[in-house]
Amino acid sequence: MKDLTITGSINAELPDLFTGRHLIDGQWVTSPGSFERVSPSHGVVVSKSAEGGADETIAAIGAARRSFDTGVWSRISGKERATLLLRVADLIEANVDRIAVLETLESGKPISQSRGEVGGAADLWRYAASLARSTHGDSHNTLGQDMLGVVLKQPIGVVSIITPWNFPFWILSQKLPFALAAGCSVVVKPSEVTPSSTVMMGELLVEAELPAGVCNIVLGYGDPVGSLMSTHDDVDMVTFTGSTTVGKKITEASAGTLKKVALELGGKNAQVIFPDADIDSAVDAVVFGVYFNVGQCCNASSRIIVHADIADDFVARVVTLSRKVKFGDPLDPETQVGAIVTPDHNAKIDGYVKAAQAEGASVVLGGDRLAVPGLGDQFYQPTIVTDVTPDMAIATDEVFGPVLSVLRFDSMEDAIALTNASTYGLSAGVWSENVHTCLEFARRAEVGTVWTNTWMDGFPELAFGGMKQSGQGREIGKYGFEEYFEVKSVVMRVGRSRENWVKDRG
Numbered sequence: 001m002k003d004l005t006i007t008g009s010i011n012a013e014l015p016d017l018f019t020g021r022h023l024i025d026g027q028w029v030t031s032p033g034s035f036e037r038v039s040p041s042h043g044v045v046v047s048k049s050a051e052g053g054a055d056e057t058i059a060a061i062g063a064a065r066r067s068f069d070t071g072v073w074s075r076i077s078g079k080e081r082a083t084l085l086l087r088v089a090d091l092i093e094a095n096v097d098r099i100a101v102l103e104t105l106e107s108g109k110p111i112s113q114s115r116g117e118v119g120g121a122a123d124l125w126r127y128a129a130s131l132a133r134s135t136h137g138d139s140h141n142t143l144g145q146d147m148l149g150v151v152l153k154q155p156i157g158v159v160s161i162i163t164p165w166n167f168p169f170w171i172l173s174q175k176l177p178f179a180l181a182a183g184c185s186v187v188v189k190p191s192e193v194t195p196s197s198t199v200m201m202g203e204l205l206v207e208a209e210l211p212a213g214v215c216n217i218v219l220g221y222g223d224p225v226g227s228l229m230s231t232h233d234d235v236d237m238v239t240f241t242g243s244t245t246v247g248k249k250i251t252e253a254s255a256g257t258l259k260k261v262a263l264e265l266g267g268k269n270a271q272v273i274f275p276d277a278d279i280d281s282a283v284d285a286v287v288f289g290v291y292f293n294v295g296q297c298c299n300a301s302s303r304i305i306v307h308a309d310i311a312d313d314f315v316a317r318v319v320t321l322s323r324k325v326k327f328g329d330p331l332d333p334e335t336q337v338g339a340i341v342t343p344d345h346n347a348k349i350d351g352y353v354k355a356a357q358a359e360g361a362s363v364v365l366g367g368d369r370l371a372v373p374g375l376g377d378q379f380y381q382p383t384i385v386t387d388v389t390p391d392m393a394i395a396t397d398e399v400f401g402p403v404l405s406v407l408r409f410d411s412m413e414d415a416i417a418l419t420n421a422s423t424y425g426l427s428a429g430v431w432s433e434n435v436h437t438c439l440e441f442a443r444r445a446e447v448g449t450v451w452t453n454t455w456m457d458g459f460p461e462l463a464f465g466g467m468k469q470s471g472q473g474r475e476i477g478k479y480g481f482e483e484y485f486e487v488k489s490v491v492m493r494v495g496r497s498r499e500n501w502v503k504d505r506g
């Protein structure tokens with residue numbers, strides 16, 4: 001423990017309590033009930049939010065439906081929609097610090113990371129604005145001289161957006177600007193754990209003069225708010241990011257109305273290191289991949305699969321570098337890793353580590369809760385577990401903490417088999433200086449994203465999503481944008497050449 005890099009509280013002044021309200025049909029609305037968020041790092045109440053129920057959810061869905069059907073947003077030009085999205089991007093950039101501080105206090109993530117995510121989200125809005133102007137369908141001019149076919153893309157309608165606590169503002173921005181760019185109206189439900197940056201987004205949308213009812217926000221819990229958003233007749237699509245368990249519930253709930261469902265779920269992502277890799281870069285990427293966001297990241301590389309010839313040396317280097325990562329006060333600009341989201345989640349992480357030890361795995365670094373001077377103990381130590389076998393829960397489950405499992409391989413076949421031995425299929429990485437090795441791995445890994453000689457680089461232009469139980473559909477990029485459309489064929493006769501069906505006209 002004393003060999004770790006732990007930075008204590010910087011005693012920063014905290015902002016005033018944030019009061020969150022729903023945004024329904026352009027109005028800020030409260031509820032009789034409310035819920036509070038205690039900062040996982042600072043142990044004080046940082047926000048108090050109106051607790052929505054069925055009434056608020058139905059009102060929000062109704063407002064979204066009306067705004068969609070009147071065409072106030074769905075039928076205006078792409079140019080007009082793009083102009084508004086660009087205005088929102090500017091407003092995000094002007095408000096980065098205010099949003100980032102609350103995001104850090106509610107989630108426990110480092111302030112430098114929150115600033116990066118909030119500021120970076122502006123780019124997602126700008127990219128979506130470019131799509132709003134460039135979307136088009138197809139024309140078919142080869143159907144015969146008396147026919148012309150046109151395939152139109154039309155916004156799918158009212159979209160429910162349900163988001164998790166680990167990247168509240170970023171994930172909202174992976175969905176909302178794309179749905180708006182397509183012309184959809186939306187109802188958003190942020191996680192009850194981190195609701196406030198979504199409310200702040202609502203404030204920016206109002207300031208940017210998005211028409212009332214196009215974006216509605218309801219604060220509250222999965223039941224009843226999220227489940228009503230998944231079952232209501234007036235909702236055409238649900239886009240959800242969160243756990244695989246809740247994703248399955250949403251799929252079941254939505255079956256009654258056969259609405260479209262797009263899911264971004266969990267992952268058990270592996271980085272595979274071949275002996276010819278650039279070891280320095282691979283060690284750094286492994287350390288980044290496991291501790292970023294305290295491992296509470298769908299894309300966390302919570303397992304590495306290392307070639308047996310280099311495994312001992314590689315792990316020793318990962319341990320040494322892990323000791324240098326700065327864990328501590330999330331409000332300290334130098335901190336790289338902050339707090340665990342809830343005490344229950346901290347206990348769950350610890351449970352995985354203790355169970356692995358009981359099954360014969362070795363903990364070579366960390367392996368316990370962490371107390372940060374001046375801030376309490378809702379933190380977890382950087383943890384590395386070796387002697388892991390593929391059947392252990394720590395090797396198969398999404399631990400969602402700063403815990404790395406180490407497995408070994410001998411051949412490409414082994415590496416592929418271990419990578420694919422998972423119910424998840426979100427992402428994977430391969431480290432080798434041989435392009436053939438990298439490409440063979442990339443083709444055979446059953447995941448939505450493969451990183452070769454890097455980890456977790458992302459771009460608005462590229463599709464993101466998972467195979468197997470990591471989800472369905474894609475987010476961001478051209479393919480993510482396509483999810484928000486219905487496709488309609490218009491078949492047109494040119495001229496009066498059609499023969500009557502009924503020949504006897506007498």
Ligand code: NAD
Pocket residue numbers: 162163164165166167171189190191192220221222223225226227230241242243244246247249250264265266267297298398426466470471
């Ligand atoms: P969660 O599934 O517990 O909750 C996500 C959201 O669903 C919250 O807003 C919650 O209130 C809501 N919800 C809960 N029950 C519901 C129900 N029955 N119907 C509708 N909505 C309901 O997830 P979490 O704990 O907030 O987030 C962590 C999970 O998210 C992890 O599994 C992680 O892998 C996943 N995640 C995936 C991605 C990705 O893009 N693949 C990104 C980030 C997080």
